[in-house]
Amino acid sequence: MKLASLNSENRDGALIVVSRDLSRAVSAADVAPTLQWAVEHWQSVQPRLQELSDALNAGDVPGSFAFDQTQVASPLPRAFQWLDGSAYLSHVELVRKARGAQMPESFLQEPLMYQGSSDYFTGPRDPVIVASEDWGVDLEAEVAIITDDVPMLCTPEQAKQHIKLVMLVNDTSLRHIIPAELNKGFGFLNGKGVTAFSPVAVTPDELEAHWDGAKVDLALSVHVNDELLGAPLAGVDNYFDFSRLIAHATQTRTLTAGTIIGSGTVSNHDRSRGFCCLSEKRALEVVNTGKASTPFFKFGDRVRVEMFDAAGRSIFGAIDQQVQAFKH
Template identity: 30%
Template sequence: MKVVRHRTSAGPTLAVQLDDETIADLPPGVELAELLATDGLLHDAGEKARRTGERRALARAQLMAPLDPPTFRDFSTFPEHTAGSVKLLDPTAGLPPEFYEIPTFYFSNPYAIAGPHDDVPVPPGCELFDYELEVGAVVGRAGQDLTVEEAGDHIAGYVVLNDFSARDVQFHEMRMRLGPAKGKDTATTLGSVFVTADELEPHRSGASFDLEMEVRVNGELLGSDRLHNMAWSFPALAAYASRGTVIRPGDLLGSGTCQGGCLAELWGRHGWGHHPPLQPGDVVTTTVDGLGGTRNRIVAGSPSHPIHPWTSMATSLAE
């Protein structure tokens, strides 16, 4: 099943995508996470929408992110991306051994989730604005301390993900050996459609799926990869996320950036002059086979207001 979410006079409304041209509405006010929380409820609601839901032209729908995830963990699973990105700060660096020890992640901002066609503002104070092409897995069943074998049954489906990043802000804050935080805090766009896990089974390749991933800026292809090149599977991500805690319906687990999927990696491999950072007016387009994609225009953001400590080491020592 493919599910979209769009703006209507009654508010945000889920709909089943019937074909490339038509959607059928579910009742307004129903959210994807609540349908995922009960086994079979999404299927039943979708089947009812196919029979009785109001039908609309997909091309005329004002599409939103398919869900508002309560939490968003973004992992790092593509070794070639990581190997290229670390060269940005150290040209002699290689893939850190920890990459194959744990599927590391950071928590990002669920309030920053944006729609597949929304404008994306440049974050305050950012001069090195970047995109990141990923796929996100959506948790369908709650679980805690799951094994990898168990965790596969807790993934309900998938969505395209573009994690926009303020690189200069990110690098500055991570000198404190924390983060990233503000560097990832402004916008993460989700693809136009949530695709249930069964839809991707024909594309199964090892522990992942053989899906082509592409990202373009102003129509120019800048990066491509295949999803099955991820070194950690989505069940492994869900299992690690559940370790010592609970994952719940609607939680979003990002694959991390694919090879060639962001400017930071291209800068690391080819130098800072390889391609300019994103600027207002640029249009970033992502596509993933079977999952749709995003198309976002970059716009000017808010100014950065000064923030200062109320005291400093020098002042404290003088006193």
């Protein structure tokens, strides 16, 4: 089942069900007004949404319409909680190596995670608005999940049943702002720009054999200005799958339905797979040559993030954004 939030006057959008091939959609208003409402009432609404999805895929739903990825918000246009992890330590290790720092052994035992801004997310085709190119504008292509209500001290095995939806992320990072913020010892704030999610969120069963219950094993494709930046495998070199990330987040608290958890930048030790962020490519250049030659984004640059099934079909639709200057 694939779900999306059509842009509307409601800040949380209007829930629609999308066909498997992303060609058609139908309103889910009679079942659930918004995705947030659906996740909060998942046990009762999921069967009805599934029936609607099955009928749509069979071509038997009155009122269906052509699905337009430019007309949707992020699946959750805003969320009560957005937690971003760092499950791919090959990314952490390389970036730290480029600045002459070792990765602490503790990073292998417990995931890094921060709580990001979630009062609004941009749509998957909305521009990335920044005030200055000097901020070091970068992308971070990730996989994310949406949970239902999760109890405190949830075990990794228990956590799997709380993963209701999967989607993709472009988490904008402002690399020249981040170091000074981190040096304060209080975490990210201004160093993280707008966050966008894929046009649709999918139930794990849509991923079929490529979902093991806690992670997806497919390549995450990233293009910058129509050139392939990389297609690392999301199921490889994943030190902390989503069950581990949920367990970590619930050590001292519960999670409310609609909580989004990101994997962090997808990255492989096999650098021939390319990269899901510019900073990782720059870090490898520093390690190999002593100097980074790849620039961060300039105004007018575009980024596209997408994931395809074994037959080459887009699963989540595409995050496709242009970097634009903020205007007063």
